[in-house]
Amino acid sequence: MSKQTFTTGQVLTAAQVNSLQANDYNQTVSVKTASYTLAAADKGTRIEFNTSGSVTCTVNSGLFDAGDTLVIQNRGAGAATVTAGTATVNTSASLVVKQYDSGVLYFVSDSSAIYFASDAADTPLTTKGDLFTFSTAADRLAVGANGTYLQADSTTSTGLKWGAVSAGVNKNYLINGGFAISQRATSFTSTGGANNDDTYTLDRWYILSDTNDVIDVTQDTTTVPTNGQFAIALDVETVNKKFGIATIIENKDCVGLIGNTVTFSFKAKVSSTTKLDNVKAAIVAWSGTADTVTSDIISAWNVEGTNPTLIANATYENTPANLNLTTSYATYSVSAAVDTASTKNLILFVWSDVTDTTLGDFLYIAEAKLELGSSATAFEYAGGTIAGELEACQRYYILLASGMQKVITNASYISANAIIGALQLPTTMRVAPTLSVVTGTSYWIMYNTGDAFDSLALIGFGYDTSRAIGLYGSANVAGTSYDAAMLTTNNAAAFLAVQAEL
Numbered sequence: 184m185s186k187q188t189f190t191t192g193q194v195l196t197a198a199q200v201n202s203l204q205a206n207d208y209n210q211t212v213s214v215k216t217a218s219y220t221l222a223a224a225d226k227g228t229r230i231e232f233n234t235s236g237s238v239t240c241t242v243n244s245g246l247f248d249a250g251d252t253l254v255i256q257n258r259g260a261g262a263a264t265v266t267a268g269t270a271t272v273n274t275s276a277s278l279v280v281k282q283y284d285s286g287v288l289y290f291v292s293d294s295s296a297i298y299f300a301s302d303a304a305d306t307p308l309t310t311k312g313d314l315f316t317f318s319t320a321a322d323r324l325a326v327g328a329n330g331t332y333l334q335a336d337s338t339t340s341t342g343l344k345w346g347a348v349s350a351g352v353n354k355n356y357l358i359n360g361g362f363a364i365s366q367r368a369t370s371f372t373s374t375g376g377a378n379n380d381d382t383y384t385l386d387r388w389y390i391l392s393d394t395n396d397v398i399d400v401t402q403d404t405t406t407v408p409t410n411g412q413f414a415i416a417l418d419v420e421t422v423n424k425k426f427g428i429a430t431i432i433e434n435k436d437c438v439g440l441i442g443n444t445v446t447f448s449f450k451a452k453v454s455s456t457t458k459l460d461n462v463k464a465a466i467v468a469w470s471g472t473a474d475t476v477t478s479d480i481i482s483a484w485n486v487e488g489t490n491p492t493l494i495a496n497a498t499y500e501n502t503p504a505n506l507n508l509t510t511s512y513a514t515y516s517v518s519a520a521v522d523t524a525s526t527k528n529l530i531l532f533v534w535s536d537v538t539d540t541t542l543g544d545f546l547y548i549a550e551a552k553l554e555l556g557s558s559a560t561a562f563e564y565a566g567g568t569i570a571g572e573l574e575a576c577q578r579y580y581i582l583l584a585s586g587m588q589k590v591i592t593n594a595s596y597i598s599a600n601a602i603i604g605a606l607q608l609p610t611t612m613r614v615a616p617t618l619s620v621v622t623g624t625s626y627w628i629m630y631n632t633g634d635a636f637d638s639l640a641l642i643g644f645g646y647d648t649s650r651a652i653g654l655y656g657s658a659n660v661a662g663t664s665y666d667a668a669m670l671t672t673n674n675a676a677a678f679l680a681v682q683a684e685l
Contacts, residue, residue, distance in 0.1 A: 316341040353554035355565045356436055357531065358575045359387045360449075360551035362402060362413045363564070366582040367621075367680075371400040373420070381479040383684060384428075385415055386576040391534065392426040393484040400428075406547055408450045408512040414549035419540045425484045425491070427534025431685040432553065433613065434473040434527050440555065441526045448516035448552050448559035449533065453508050454545035458537060461488060462546065463503040465532045466519045466553075471496035473527035474613075476685050480530060487538040497530070498523045505536070512549070516559040528685070529553070577610045581681040582621070594654075596662040603655040612683040615647045618654075621678040652681065 189195065220241040312326030314333075327333070327345025336344040364386040371377040371384045378384070379395040385402055392398060403416040417426065432440075447466050453459040469476050483492040490503050501519035508515070521529065533548060550562035566572035583606075594604025606618070647653060 314341075314343070316343060351560065352563055353556060353560045355563050356432055356440065356553040357387075357430060357551050358565045358579075359385065359430075359572060360553075361411075361562065361564055361572070362388070362415045362549065362551075363569055364573055364576045365402045366576065366580060369402040373399075378420070383580070386580060387430045388415065388428050389430070389478060390426070391429050391479065391481055391532065393424040393481075394421065397421045397424045397426040403547065406452075406545075408549050411450070411549055414450075414547045417535075417546040417548070419542055419544040422540045422542055423538050424540070425487075425535060425538060427532060428548070429467075429478070429480070429530055429532040430551075431469075431476050431478065432529040432531070433685060437527070437529050440529060440553075441521050443555055444518060444520045444557050445529075446516050446518040446552075446554055446556055446559050447531050448514055448554075448562075450512050450514050450549045450562075451506070451508055451533075452510055452512045452547050454510065454543075454547075455541075456508070456510060458540045459508070459535055459544050459546055461505045461536045462508045463490065463505060463534060463536050464515065464517050465490075465503045466500040466517060466521070467493065467530040467532055468498045468500050468521060468523035468526040469496055469528040469530060470498065470523055470525040471527065474685060476528050476530070478685065480532070488536060490536065491534070503536075508546075512547075514550075514559060518557045574610050577608075578613050579682075579684050581608060581610070581612070581616075583679040583681065594667065596664050596666045597655075598664055599662060601655060602662070603653070606652040606654055606681075608650055608652070608681060612649045612681070613685075614683050615649055616652065616681045616683040617647070618652050619680050619682070621680045649683070 218241075309323065310326055314324040314326075316322045316324050322341045324341045324343055324345075331345040331347055334344050334346045335342065362385050366386055367383065368377070371382075371390075373396040376382065376395065378390060378397075378399055380390060380392045380397070383389040384400040390398065390400065397420060399418040399420050401416040401418065403414040404412065406416065407414045415428065417428065419426075445466060447464060449464070451462065453462070467480060469480075471477070477494055477496070480493050480497040481491045482494045485491055490499070493499065500521055500523065501517045503517070506515045531551070531553060533551075535546060552559065552562050554560060564572045566575040594602060597603050608616075
């Protein structure tokens with residue numbers, strides 16, 4: 184009987200129903216009582232078994248074409264298993280194999296082979312969650328670990344693998360970890376003690392060394408990592424001394440790190456491994472008063488290879504060990520649980536732990552990062568952009584150059600020889616800062632309304648806040664009360680420093 188096509192309202196007769204059931208949609212039922220190998224005459228039929236034992240139906244080549252359907256059923260208690268014969272099915276075949284009653288049947292084919300598996304026998308699947316994969320063999324992809332995801336991977340035999348979702352890029356808690364901001368200068372030598380122990384150099388980073396003038400410090404723009412822009416270069420100036428750099432994380436930025444595992448990472452290289460062959464890194468906890476950190480955390484530098492002894496309230500959170508730097512940039516990292524009781528601040532410290540150095544050896548450090556978690560992710564600026572990084576640095580230090588940056592708003596003569604005004608800052612600083620003359624003459628010029636130059640000695644500062652500084656001074660040349668004034672200098676090399684460092 185051919186397949187019936189019904190129209191709306193047509194009556195389905197008993198004879199039609201019986202015919203459909205008997206033919207199972209145009210398929211001939213062939214009942215077998217034992218294992219059976221399909222023959223050409225079985226094409227388009229439904230193979231049924233009726234036995235309490237297990238049966239096997241074997242499929243040989245050349246029997247099925249695209250769209251053919253084979254239904255295997257055992258009406259007895261035993262399972263029906265389909266196996267491949269001695270050769271493959273037609274390369275264009277799209278064989279559909281179904282099994283009823285006993286278990287679930289799986290079917291996989293490609294242009295060269297045909298594979299079958301049932302629920303209990305002839306299957307590579309052994310564990311809940313296993314996957315049966317497409318390959319040149321009946322491959323099993325074992326279930327992945329909890330929380331992992333299925334990923335394509337052409338290097339595996341199955342073409343698939345289980346893996347963790349990419350962690351992405353974590354927040355960087357180190358301000359100026361890329362060494363891009365250098366408000367004070369780009370080079371720090373013994374001139375004026377700029378490279379002394381416990382002295383700030385590039386923004387947020389300061390020297391720690393076993394005496395003064397151990398290293399010159401430079402913002403390097405040539406010896407940098409691939410696709411990088413800046414590095415801090417530490418050049419040995421006094422031999423046979425330990426040295427390094429450090430940075431302090433403010434308490435407000437440490438709250439989310441304390442009690443958790445963190446990772447400190449950076450890129451680094453040395454000019455030669457002959458002497459600079461033991462560079463270490465440490466995550467140091469400060470458990471003293473929050474933001475009142477003794478920046479010189481070294482009590483004793485100790486002999487070569489022995490970690491420096493830290494001062495009271497400073498604790499190594501990791502066990503520093505030789506990172507084995509080479510003459511090529513690579514990423515190095517240390518991780519630790521910040522579990523020192525009453526930790527208030529974190530200090531990140533990188534140093535050369537040898538006491539046998541050569542004049543002119545260089546240690547280069549770039550792209551430093553502190554982040555939550557036990558592994559390092561890609562570098563990013565804490566401020567997001569260079570502009571954001573500068574503003575983040577200016578929370579701790581602002582360098583005001585000569586010129587219009589030195590305008591005092593609402594400044595005026597309050598008497599013939601005294602001027603007072605407020606210096607507005609470009610950002611809110613960590614705490615009320617201090618102001619000092621960095622370079623150039625200590626005398627500054629006040630313009631009065633008549634544009635005459637009046638010399639002003641900065642003899643004192645009246646008040647300060649985290650956003651503005653009040654100034655007053657004594658003018659050498661008398662002015663007129665209430666005349667407007669502004670602060671500037673006739674020395675182009677003169678600078679004012681506004682400081683709120685940790």
